[in-house]
Amino acid sequence: MSLSEQYTLSIRLSADGFSFSVFNPLNGGGTTVHDYTVDESLSLTANLKQAINEIEWLAAPYRRVNVLIADKRVTYLPLEHFEDEQAEQLFHYNHPKRDNELVQYNILHKNNVVVLFGMDKSAHTLLKEHFPQANFYAQATPLIEYLAIKSRLGNNRKMYACISKESIGIYSFERGQLLLANTYACTNTDDRLYYLLYIWKQLGFEQERDELHLTGHLADKEQLLAELRKFIRQVFVMNPATNLDLQAIIQCE
Numbered sequence: 001m002s003l004s005e006q007y008t009l010s011i012r013l014s015a016d017g018f019s020f021s022v023f024n025p026l027n028g029g030g031t032t033v034h035d036y037t038v039d040e041s042l043s044l045t046a047n048l049k050q051a052i053n054e055i056e057w058l059a060a061p062y063r064r065v066n067v068l069i070a071d072k073r074v075t076y077l078p079l080e081h082f083e084d085e086q087a088e089q090l091f092h093y094n095h096p097k098r099d100n101e102l103v104q105y106n107i108l109h110k111n112n113v114v115v116l117f118g119m120d121k122s123a124h125t126l127l128k129e130h131f132p133q134a135n136f137y138a139q140a141t142p143l144i145e146y147l148a149i150k151s152r153l154g155n156n157r158k159m160y161a162c163i164s165k166e167s168i169g170i171y172s173f174e175r176g177q178l179l180l181a182n183t184y185a186c187t188n189t190d191d192r193l194y195y196l197l198y199i200w201k202q203l204g205f206e207q208e209r210d211e212l213h214l215t216g217h218l219a220d221k222e223q224l225l226a227e228l229r230k231f232i233r234q235v236f237v238m239n240p241a242t243n244l245d246l247q248a249i250i251q252c253e
Contacts, residue, residue: 004060009131010246012139013044013123014070016165016217018051020058021246031250033243045122052130065131066249070139072167072183075116079107082114091116106141111148111178115141139245144171144181146248152176156210157203161196162244163216168192170199179203189220193227200232208233215244 008023018036023029034055038047052058075094082090088103095118102124105116117138127134143162151158151173162169168186172179180203184195196212212228214221215238228235238244 002061004057005063007060007062008064008066008250009058009062010066010068010249011127012068012070012246013048013119014139014164016070018048019243019246020051020055021243022057022062023250031247033246043122044120045126048123048126052126058130062131062133065134067127067131067134067136068139068142068245068249069117069119069136070164070245071117071119072185073101073118074138074140074183076140076181077114077116079109079112079114082107087116091118104136104138106137108141108144111144113144113178113181115144115181137249140169140171140181140183142248142252143169143245144178145252146244147171148173148176148178154211157205158211158213159196159200159203159205160213160215160238161192163192163214163218165217165219168195170195172199172203172205189223189227192220192224196228197231205232207231210234211236213238215241217242 006025010021012019017038020034020036021031023031036051073095075091077090087105091103100121101118102121103116103118105114107114115138147160152175157174159170159172166185166187167183169183171181180199186192186195211234212232213236218237218241221237225235
């Protein structure tokens with residue numbers, strides 16, 4: 001048996017590029033992450049096919065394969081209001097229909113929420129051809145499950161922001177209970193500040209007591225932290241600052 005058959009491969013697909021993570025549970029566990037820059041002139045599927053052909057170790061057999069879709073086209077619904085045959089209809093209440101899009105969902109029983117998300121049908125078909133055992137998730141799914149656990153520490157409320165080049169995902173909790181999850185399109189520091197401070201105020205978070213944690217693509221980290229700390233006392237950068245979703249999916253299996 002190949003050693004890789006004990007490993008977990010996790011793949012993140014986003015507009016920023018692709019990331020391939022291999023988790024080795026042997027000898028205490030260890031994770032290797034390989035980032036792949038996409039060619040913006042090619043389609044998602046063409047880029048994915050190119051990556052699969054170029055990265056030799058993707059052809060190895062794996063115990064488990066996770067695919068994370070990092071995209072703004074996500075919708076959240078209380079579990080008690082969800083019927084699986086209405087998934088597409090519910091998703092399209094919030095997002096206009098797209099050609100060649102497959103609507104999928106993850107059920108988070110511990111958090112009583114369903115995460116509906118869209119992904120390119122051709123990319124889904126290609127991934128299933130290469131990884132028949134692949135499991136598909138919205139990026140938010142492992143983050144919510146992982147952060148819900150972390151948010152139970154202490155007796156204050158916590159907001160987590162997962163930042164990418166084109167969007168920001170915001171997840172707020174009160175001792176493990178999900179208060180808000182949403183993803184917003186934004187590409188600059190001013191927009192990030194607006195969404196973070198607006199939601200902080202809307203949820204009635206306290207300036208001195210509650211916490212804001214940042215993770216993701218933090219190219220403007222110093223400027224963002226300096227501005228946020230004018231309004232929120234407890235602002236932190238999470239460790240690890242990057243690839244938290246790829247680590248969280250392993251812990252949430």
